[in-house]
Amino acid sequence: MANRPAPGLVLREGDREELARLVRSSTVRAGLAQRARIVLLAAEGQSNSAIAAKVGVSRPTVIDWRNRYGSKGMAGLEDGPRSGRPRGVDYGKVVSMTLAPPPKKYGVTHWSSRLLGRHLGVSNGTIAAIWRQAGVQPWRAETFKFSTDPQLVAKVTDVVGLYLAPPENAIVLCVDEKSQIQALDRTAPMLPMQPGLPERRTHDYVRHGTTTLFAALEIATGQVTAAVKPRHRHQEFLAFLKQVARAYPGRELHLVMDNYAAHKRVEVRDWLAANPRVRVHFTPTSGSWLNLVEVWFGIIERQAIRRGTFRSVKELNAKIRAFINGWNDRSHPFVWTKTTEEILKKANRQNTSNTDH
Numbered sequence: 001m002a003n004r005p006a007p008g009l010v011l012r013e014g015d016r017e018e019l020a021r022l023v024r025s026s027t028v029r030a031g032l033a034q035r036a037r038i039v040l041l042a043a044e045g046q047s048n049s050a051i052a053a054k055v056g057v058s059r060p061t062v063i064d065w066r067n068r069y070g071s072k073g074m075a076g077l078e079d080g081p082r083s084g085r086p087r088g089v090d091y092g093k094v095v096s097m098t099l100a101p102p103p104k105k106y107g108v109t110h111w112s113s114r115l116l117g118r119h120l121g122v123s124n125g126t127i128a129a130i131w132r133q134a135g136v137q138p139w140r141a142e143t144f145k146f147s148t149d150p151q152l153v154a155k156v157t158d159v160v161g162l163y164l165a166p167p168e169n170a171i172v173l174c175v176d177e178k179s180q181i182q183a184l185d186r187t188a189p190m191l192p193m194q195p196g197l198p199e200r201r202t203h204d205y206v207r208h209g210t211t212t213l214f215a216a217l218e219i220a221t222g223q224v225t226a227a228v229k230p231r232h233r234h235q236e237f238l239a240f241l242k243q244v245a246r247a248y249p250g251r252e253l254h255l256v257m258d259n260y261a262a263h264k265r266v267e268v269r270d271w272l273a274a275n276p277r278v279r280v281h282f283t284p285t286s287g288s289w290l291n292l293v294e295v296w297f298g299i300i301e302r303q304a305i306r307r308g309t310f311r312s313v314k315e316l317n318a319k320i321r322a323f324i325n326g327w328n329d330r331s332h333p334f335v336w337t338k339t340t341e342e343i344l345k346k347a348n349r350q351n352t353s354n355t356d357h
Helices: 015-024 030-043 048-055 059-077 091-099 113-120 124-134 152-164 234-247 266-274 293-305 313-330 340-347
Strands: 170-186 205-218 224-229 252-257 278-282
Touching: 015 030, 015 059, 030 048, 030 059, 048 059, 091 113, 091 124, 113 124, 152 252, 152 278, 152 340, 170 234, 170 293, 170 313, 205 234, 205 293, 205 313, 224 234, 224 313, 234 252, 234 266, 293 313
Parallel strands: 170 252, 252 278
Antiparallel strands: 170 205, 205 224
């Protein structure tokens, strides 16, 4: 018998636009978009077989969704309740228990999927699936630190102001020391990088002493004035300040530095008072990250120190000096982008967890 075209499906008022939106949308479920297309094609009067061929489903599926729309409208295109055994554990209960500390009897700081599954009488796979859906990861922990400096706002405003709008004809330098840099020598020669293999080194090492790197980063150019010294007392720091002053004769200098005790010794304060062209701007307590020279310290650590082998402090110092010379030949400005308002907004103290249990 010939396949007769099915009578056109009559759409409810306003549904055509909604069905068309569902078909065009890239965010709705694929199944819902497919059902919307079936209904639209049926409304155009196309046969069930033709619709099935275009959409890629069976003819009974087309008939089913036509009938469901005809009886319930748009609501008929939604998924109905699924058959089978109901969920064995409450989603909200799993999440709330995960966010709370485990009972003392377990002697652990956080839940594992197996421990919580055993506690609730369900499989650890069920717990893991709920965790993925809820976006909770009890095995992870991160650190944070906030400044208790009563002058936090003033200091952040001062330092960031220097970065974003430095005084005219003045030099802004970020000053600090990187102490306890170890001269490490491996117990066997390094194995060089090869195609398919990274550079390899032994896990154990021989320690040949330490050195301290003093550095002043000029943010406008990226140039670094530096010195390596065996210790990092106020005597060495004061000698370095005098070296920096000689490197910029007659210029107004603004030095950004942290609150390390050696930076505030009376000898340092007296020298600064006798040299008014050198002005100091302190970062907040627990706010050394505001000092751009810390970024440069990270660069020299990754590019010259961490993977190096040094048989003596003298070799280590020579490597540091060679890196600084090469850096100054290719240096670039260090550009600060965050405003004071953005920093202080993120610096607000967050709620801490309650561990009373």
